Amino acid sequence: MEEVLLEVKSVSKKFEDRYVLENVDMRLENCQFIAILGHSGSGKSTMLNILSSVLRPSTGYVFYKGRDITKLSKKEVAEIRREYIGLVFQHYMLLPNLTIRENIEIGNKKDNKNINLEELCTLLGIQHLLEHYPYHLSGGEQQRACIARAVIKKP
Template structure:
């Protein structure tokens, strides 16, 4: 039997500007997670080009991709992916051990409002607190780009808005570039630009001249 090839993405052309919040929306199967994995250096495309500054990621060695993920990228996942046997501080500290220029762990926990919860284990934290630990873990590496996969997907409405406020603050206060993928189109108004995906294609890119603060978003 011959090899079955499935075209997941079709004629995608996208640039991410330094210091922007980019929200990518689309239904399940539209290609959002594939794009996130490609930008994050987790997968390689069969054709095309992915560049980070002057580095061509599609031809980078495994060692170069590992260094790129370690130094340039911070991942924030829907289901947190915290180590249950480590405290909040220890979970964040684990990411700094592989970073070249990490941020101070306790300062980072303070930035996400968890100074008083630093010595608690994940099971002792609420969902919103666990997601803030996840964000602190990604941030403590001091990456240039935060890749957020459904960061509010496992949270209730009010807690989700708190997490979105934290992400917006990280951009405004320390200039982080943030890419959020979500099926929740209500999040889109907080972005500088919104990328709409369907069936592996970008159908529209919309610039928000006046992004909404998270507190005004309703879903």
């Protein structure tokens, strides 16, 4: 049996007077791949933001490796997100005044466990774009740069 990586218990999220999520339970085991599907406005992005600790649920609990992250301080949550979570947003969120290399290196840790930047970018087909700025890239190329930034630190 694999280790439970993320567990959500009775999570609800309310914005003003409307529930976007209500009483959601789920488990994600280490190395498991899942898809979250639903109609526009059904709470998919809200659920992903809660799982990645960008949002806190209105009620319920989110456990990361058995630790309740809904009770942590903003600093503690930021440390977990920085160390263990790689986020790729729908909008690119690349810094326009930095090259693609510099944008990717923002996600880099200072230890030796990182993925090699050149190899990663070759795999993603953007190795020739590292010295370009985001506005020089297509939408798909910018998204691949965001993927590189998210996974370079081996979250």
